[in-house]
Ligand code: 3HC
């Protein structure tokens with residue numbers, strides 16, 4: 005075995021084997037590129053070598069370019085193109101042996117081998133789009149030449165990981181190797197190539213599929229149209245499409261030029277910077293600064309849920325989906341029946357859409373037990389309370405739980421705003437109490453805010469994070485404060501939206517600006533969807549707020565066909581003259597000097613106070629780092645991932661500008677809107693929130 009460099013070895017022979025070992029995922033860092041370029045050159049020049057196998061050690065084949073290198077100055081090392089040329093133009097057949105994941109640049113390297121062998125568990129794909137990028141090493145030109153434009157469009161714009169078997173069927177892989185015997189199988193395949201005198205296949209030279217695709221230029225427009233909603237606001241999907249179009253319409257080398265130009269544009273742009281930041285933020289969020297990795301994890305084999313309403317039902321589904329039995333407790337048979345019925349109906353709807361079999365539905369329902377007795381939760385390892393948002397009721401429930409739950413059981417509350425420490429105080433075991441704040445619909449939304457109380461034990465925290473992973477959530481650990489991270493920041497946006505409505509902007513103007521910013525909907529459309537009458541009471545309503553007035557007119561949101569907007573049968577929203585009239589009268593009654601707002605002002609007023617609140621949360625230590633806050637907003641509130649989250653967005657706007665704007669706002673609306681110390685200090689130091 006010959007050492008090429010610290011991550012590459014070459015085993016010479018008739019079939020030379022180049023082995024890459026650069027943990028954790030063999031990403032194409034400078035040293036990997038250097039090792040590969042030199043290894044292929046050495047094997048090419050070795051007269052005894054007839055064919056070359058490339059294989060990786062560790063958990064995976066090459067998982068792509070080294071994302072940490074993007075945005076840093078180029079080095080003297082071999083480029084990815086040098087590596088690919090050393091493979092594709094090699095005078096000897098090159099076979100890529102794939103296990104784990106061949107992703108992005110990893111697959112692009114494999115596509116420069118003349119043949120590919122993979123174990124059945126392997127997956128291949130071009131997920132660059134999820135980093136706001138496109139495959140920048142020929143992937144957009146080589147992939148369509150194998151799989152055709154239609155399939156290529158799907159793969160590059162979704163970033164899907166294609167299992168080896170499907171890759172074989174598409175021609176992306178030439179042969180499957182037995183699991184666990186990849187190296188021998190790849191060597192045997194290389195011998196076969198030699199014995200059968202197979203050609204050195206260069207994907208770049210095969211235009212057959214492109215010539216065929218040229219006859220159907222309409223597929224591109226159709227694809228754009230079909231995915232317009234999904235791609236809204238993102239640059240990368242459109243750029244990926246343009247590259248595949250270039251593959252179909254231009255010679256290979258010209259197509260590569262288009263790919264390069266668009267790649268450079270993306271990789272130097274803000275969207276990709278944001279999405280790369282989110283990639284690392286999603287991994288960072290699991291690392292807890294003061295909870296060691298070896299903290300004891302408590303077993304969670306049985307779960308109890310209290311309250312079978314909107315949240316309790318959705319929460320239960322998460323555990324049933326993961327095969328964990330759930331006992332759900334209600335106060336009345338009717339409420340229980342209704343709750344169980346909703347769960348069943350949700351599953352059956354999924355089955356009708358073909359995403360579950362009826363057998364799966366029954367299996368899940370079979371794991372669910374309904375009860376009217378809290379004492380049935382005595383053997384649960386984790387109990388999640390999802391009753392009404394009322395401190396007295398919650399305290400009563402936790403007091404009872406204290407007497408019922410087995411020692412060591414985790415007692416969690418799904419409260420949206422209430423003080424978890426106060427709830428924990430209702431028990432004699434506050435170390436076992438934690439907030440597990442799911443988002444609605446709880447079986448769909450990815451976010452879980454894990455709210456640590458003053459006394460919550462590290463084991464309970466670590467177990468909660470682990471269970472979140474098990475049920476497919478992304479969890480952010482936060483501290484106790486009103487509304488925690490997400491709702492606390494949301495309330496800033498809501499208050500400002502209300503304020504600018506009073507000062508002169510219309511609900512549909514504010515909603516349009518926030519929709520165009522990238523949110524799924526604006527605050528007023530969201531209120532209409534949720535129902536304006538949440539917390540409103542007909543008997544006590546005094547018409548003091550706009551909300552009261554709308555509800556008094558029975559404009560209680562989408563469900564009554566009218567709220568801030570008017571809705572047609574298909575629930576399409578239209579600005580409402582009734583609402584406009586109410587607003588004008590309301591402003592007049594308050595004696596407001598009405599003025600107009602630019603789109604930028606609406607953004608400043610709605611978003612900058614959120615950035616400030618995020619900074620306050622950091623200042624108070626209620627979140628460990630800014631990127632955790634961004635994870636909350638992306639996964640819980642539809643913050644557009646291409647803007648990286650509110651903290652990252654603050655950096656892209658420029659913190660000085662944010663501080664100036666908030667200082668002006670504080671003069672108009674009072675000191676509570678003034679930029680906090682941490683924000684001011686970071687801005688003055690030229691620092692970034694996203695690095696805190
Ligand atoms: N570059 C740098 N670091 C990477 C990386 C990459 N491409 N991929 C993963 N890592 C790091 C992670 O940050 C993590 O680091 P940490 O342990 O310090 O947190 C570590 O490797 C392990 O990653 P995961 O925790 O994600 O491990 P999993 O086993 O869950 O997943 C994976 C493995 C499926 C390979 C997943 O890491 C992944 O999807 N990676 C990114 C793949 C990708 O997007 N490739 C395309 C890159 S862009 C490109 O290739 C451009 C080219 O076209 C020019």
Ligand code: NAI
Nearest residue numbers: 311312313314315333334335339390391392393419420444
């Ligand atoms: P809901 O009103 O739909 O359901 C509450 C259920 O709890 C009702 O079915 C009620 O009968 C039951 N219940 C009340 N007291 C009980 C008791 N002592 N024992 C057993 N069952 C009892 O309310 P929802 O929306 O599910 O909210 C529940 C909790 O989740 C609240 O704390 C809320 O703040 C929180 N939450 C709500 C979200 C939402 O969007 N609805 C999002 C995140 C959290």
